[in-house]
Amino acid sequence: MAFLELKNIRKSYYLGKTEFPVLKGINLNFELGEFVSILGESGGGKSTLMNIIGGLDRKFDGEVVVNGETLDHKQEKKLDVYRRKTVGYIFQSFNLINYQTNLQNVETSLNMTTLTAVERKQRATELLKQVGLGEHINKYPGQLSGGQKQRVAIARALAADPDVMIADEPTGALDSVNTTEVLELLNQIAKEGKLVIVVTHSQAVADYGTRILHMADGVIDEEIQLKDKYDAEANKAARLTSKPLKGGALWKMAFDHLKFKKGQNILITLGSAIGIFSVMLFLGLGNGIQGYISSQVTDMVNPQVIQISKKTNGKNPQAADITTADVNQVKSVKNIKSATAGFYIPTFTAKVENKTINNIQLIQTVTPAVQKSGITKGHMPGKNEIVVDSGSVAQAWNKKNYKKIIGKTITVQIQAMDKQGKPVMASRKLKVVGYQTIGSLVTKATMTSMLKGAKADVQPNFIAAKVNTVDNVKVATKAVKGLTNAHGKKAFSVSGAGAILDTIKTITSLASYVLAAIAGISLLVSALMIIVTTYMSVAERTKEIGVLRALGARAKDVRKLFTNEALLIGGISAVTGLIAAYAVELIMNTALHGMIKYSIVQISVGNVAFAIIIAIVIALLASFVPSRKAAKLNTIDALAAD
Structure with missing residues (x-):
């Protein structure tokens, strides 16, 4: 039984409805150990027949039987396995992958076998030595002569240990010396028990084989047996086991191509990295500003x-006074740990030494809301002591030496009314024990004593309620706002640092997101750059795609190759952008630390994850169409590309 049989193979091309027959019923048998030359002039159907034998052309009538089994050309997956396992190709134009070394070119076929990395390298090295290229293993195809390139192509075709070697005009681009050497190699391959099929228009090349099939006008019009076929017993030795192209090999090919086109890819990566860097910096700056403002407020x-x-209608000032009942009502609210009544006086007058300062804004009593860390200099006030406002009091007294106000005696005067509605002046000499940024502070006892001494009718006008945890502030605030008075109306209004911080965080977050979105426009530009690059790569490497498919790579392997390249660009861009962002974060925080004692840029783990995800998503989206276009290319058309 013949190893390869062609039964009534017919194929036509159509121009509109006009049929142009190319193969007109070809019936042939091929045995292992044969060196068969298909001879004929151009246009006779030789290449079309070769494509059908090699599993590249799927649209024809007839049967191809391999080792007793009919090859179903309608099943692409089976054709992939057939090309990977059974057929080796040697092309007239060599079709080597230019960004791979000669060793890597040969290993490309071996990456579709079960050999280990060490075994693949060893076999590829041995094959290159076998074809006389032992000294050129690590060179690139561009550094070789035509004859040397063809030898690399032969080594690559032999690598996966196929049964059938198909050579399309293998000597067409070679001189006479290299032609003889290549034919000797092909003859040796046949002697080793493989089926060698050479398509040629040269009688001299055809005469090198064991049999000549002359083809003209789509039929075999002459068959000449030159000599007996070689013994095929050697071909029964242990064979390599084929498998789909390894994922690691696809990643390596993608990386090798990026290195080969490093100038172009560096620019694209830099453009993408700038986008990532900008987004990260603005998000980190937003985090830092939020944290800084929060720390300032909570200090x-x-x-x-x-x-x-208390809520009032504005007609009765006494309605705003805080009573013991009010304090107890607030204390009863869930999550409220304590409640303290306090005084809040909008304006007062102070006299320091011989200088009178009028219309000073805000003096209030110490409550649990006041933080010791908020006092810029000095300490919390005690009996008959005061912490003054650094701007409206200390600097109003002496702008250059305002710090010296600590220890001075200050006369505080508060304008009020007695119970009969007559104006009175509450006054007290207090010792300055510190200063802070906003407002002045005295103890509740000091304020009460001062007001009583003037018989002023001023009652506590706010409650400072301490919540058990920060997390419960919103819940407690909502509960207090829900309290009602005797008339069934809302009794209280609430303010505090928590509400202020929430507002600040909302504003700063919005600002940072807007800035990050503006910076993100550069990411869209980088996505377009990746799309264009991938399209260009597909166009430039059309023949490479055809070679990979001819060697047995699947359509999805080709798709993954170009997707991997886009992902590498996205990944490298993300890493570069992150490194740059962290570097600028360090520089800015170091430069500003002496001024604000705070890290103003804070890139979070979430920001990093966001950047990586965005880079990957952009790369995947950018590569989606080009990579699929590459995978759908017709193998024959791809091989015929210039």
Whole structure:
């Protein structure tokens, strides 16, 4: 039984409805150990017949039987296995992959076998030595002569240990010396028990084989047996086991191509990295600004404390006074740990030494809301002591030497009314024990004593309620706002650091997201760059795609190759952008630390994850169409590309 049989093979091309027959019923048998030359002029159907034998052309009538089994050309997966396992190709134009070394070119076929990495390298090295290229293993195809390139192509075709070697005009681009050497190699392959089929228009080349099939006008019009076929017993030795192209090999090919086109890819990677860097920096800056403002606010005011005032209609000032009942009502709210009434006086007058300062804004009593860390210099006030506002009091007294106000005696005057509605002046000499950024502070006892001494009718006008945990501030605030008075109306309004911080965080987050979105426009540009690059890569490497498919690579292997390249660009861009962002973060934080004692840029783990995910998503989206276009290329058309 013949190893390879062609039964009534017919194929036509159509121009509109006009049929142009190319193969007109070819019936042939091929045995292992034969060196068969298909001889004929151009246009006779030789290449078309070769494509059908090699599993490249699927649209024809007739049967191809391999080792007793009919090859179903309608099943692409079976054709992939057939090309990978049974057929080796030697092309007239060599079709070597230019960004791979000669060793890597040969290993490409071996990557579709079960050999280990060490075994693949060893076999590829041995094959290159066998074809006389032992000294050129690590060179690139561009560094070889035509004859040397063809030898690499032969070594690659032999690598996966196929049964059938198909050579399309293997000596067409060679001189007479190299032609003889290549034919000797092909003859040796036949002697080793493989079926060698050479397509040629040269009688001299055809005469080298064991049999000549002359082809003209789509039929075999003459068959000449030159000599007996070689013994095929050697071909029964242990064979290599084929398997789909390894994922690791696809990643390596993608990386090798990036290195080969490093100038172009560096520019694309840099463009993408700038986008990632910009987005990361603005997000990190937003985090830092939020943290800085939060720390400044919480240094002055305890975020666990909410400030509560009574709701009034504005007609009765006494309606805003806080009573013991009000304090007890607030204390009853769930999550409220304590509640303290306090005084909040909008304006007062102070006299330091011989200087009077009028219309000073805000003096209030110490409550749990006040943080010790909020006092810039000095300490919390005690009996008959005061912490003054650094701007409106200390610097108003002496702008250059305002720090010296600590230890001075200050006369505080508060304008009020007595119970009969007559104006009175509450006054007290207090010792300055510190200063802070916003407002002045005295103890509740000091304020009460000062007001009583003037018989002023001023009552506590707010409650400082401490919540058990920061997490419960919102819940407690909502509960207090829900309290009602005797008339069934809402009794209290609430303010505090928590609400302020929430507003600040919302604003800064919005600002940082807007800036990051603006910076993200560069990511869209980089996505377009990746799309264009991948399209260019597909166009430039069309023949490479055809070679990979001819060697047995699947359509999805080709798709993965170009997707991997885009992912590598995206990944390298993300890493580069992150490194740059962290470097700028370090520089900015170091430069500003002496001024604000805070890290103003804080890139979080979430920001990093976001950047990596965005880079990957952009790369995948950018490569989606080009990689699929590459996978759908017709193998024959790809091989015929210039």
